[in-house]
Amino acid sequence: MRHWVMGAGLFLLLGAFVSGTAAQDNLPIIDMHVHTADGTVQDQVAVMDEFHIVKAFLSGSLEEVYQWTAAAPGRFIASPMFPVFGINGFPDIEALRAEYVAGRLQGMGEITSQYLGIPPNALVLEPYFALAEEQDVPVLIHMAGGGAPYPTFRLSAGRPLLLEEVLVRHPKLRIYVENASYPFLDEMTALMRRYRQQVYADLSTMTRAKQRSVFHNYLRALIQRGLGKQLMFGTDGAPARTPQNIEAIESASFLTDEQKRDIFYNNAARFLRFTDEEIAAHHDR
Numbered sequence: 001m002r003h004w005v006m007g008a009g010l011f012l013l014l015g016a017f018v019s020g021t022a023a024q025d026n027l028p029i030i031d032m033h034v035h036t037a038d039g040t041v042q043d044q045v046a047v048m049d050e051f052h053i054v055k056a057f058l059s060g061s062l063e064e065v066y067q068w069t070a071a072a073p074g075r076f077i078a079s080p081m082f083p084v085f086g087i088n089g090f091p092d093i094e095a096l097r098a099e100y101v102a103g104r105l106q107g108m109g110e111i112t113s114q115y116l117g118i119p120p121n122a123l124v125l126e127p128y129f130a131l132a133e134e135q136d137v138p139v140l141i142h143m144a145g146g147g148a149p150y151p152t153f154r155l156s157a158g159r160p161l162l163l164e165e166v167l168v169r170h171p172k173l174r175i176y177v178e179n180a181s182y183p184f185l186d187e188m189t190a191l192m193r194r195y196r197q198q199v200y201a202d203l204s205t206m207t208r209a210k211q212r213s214v215f216h217n218y219l220r221a222l223i224q225r226g227l228g229k230q231l232m233f234g235t236d237g238a239p240a241r242t243p244q245n246i247e248a249i250e251s252a253s254f255l256t257d258e259q260k261r262d263i264f265y266n267n268a269a270r271f272l273r274f275t276d277e278e279i280a281a282h283h284d285r
């Protein structure tokens with residue numbers, strides 16, 4: 001983004017008169033969706049440094065997550081991804097609780113149960129949501145009308161309203177849904193409007209849609225429906241493509257500067273309950 005903004009240097013000189021495109025320069029970003037499987041921790045930290053990404057929600061096997069958090073302390077929200085396809089399945093709940101209690105984990109997910117055809121209200125997931133609520137950690141879940149090709153993936157297990165009972169059962173649960181459950185816009189709208197404190201969404205892989213207008217149309221609809229305070233930037237890994245993720249939001253001309261700041265930072269800071277001190281530090285104040 002830095003390079004991109006330099007291209008608009010003349011406008012930057014006009015400082016206060018500029019609105020829109022250049023406003024994100026050097027302001028902090030939170031990436032709510034990173035995986036250990038994509039690239040190395042060095043690649044990831046390099047791109048975070050370049051684009052002032054102050055924190056990333058890191059999802060993967062515990063072994064890899066701990067390797068990354070040891071290599072780059074303070075940069076990640078450490079979180080277990082499960083069920084791992086056909087290998088480890090669901091982690092032992094007591095072992096997992098011990099990791100939270102010890103402070104080694106600060107998030108839960110990405111929960112990928114849809115890839116096994118398991119809906120979010122299935123009994124097998126219940127102890128994990130209870131644990132996330134008990135430990136007061138944010139949860140990332142894949143619920144969408146699409147996903148990587150995997151034979152047991154089921155579209156029907158990704159419908160947003162399947163999450164409703166979970167939210168009612170766990171009123172303190174904070175959960176965010178990958179790609180705002182694209183393309184299940186209506187159900188997602190209803191869910192996010194009724195459960196505003198509990199349900200947020202990331203804008204991650206969809207920012208790399210082959211047709212940019214597909215992403216922008218979906219984002220515009222979410223904004224028009226009053227959900228702009230619940231949307232959070234994410235990359236879904238692939239550090240080399242992070243500039244593309246950022247540019248996809250920067251180029252949304254229908255967004256105000258404030259709405260962009262909300263997506264890049266403010267909403268995640270609120271969802272993650274960053275303190276005023278942490279927020280000030282992220283802004284170098």
Ligand SMILES: [Zn+2]
Pocket residue numbers: 033035110236
């Ligand atoms: Zn993911």
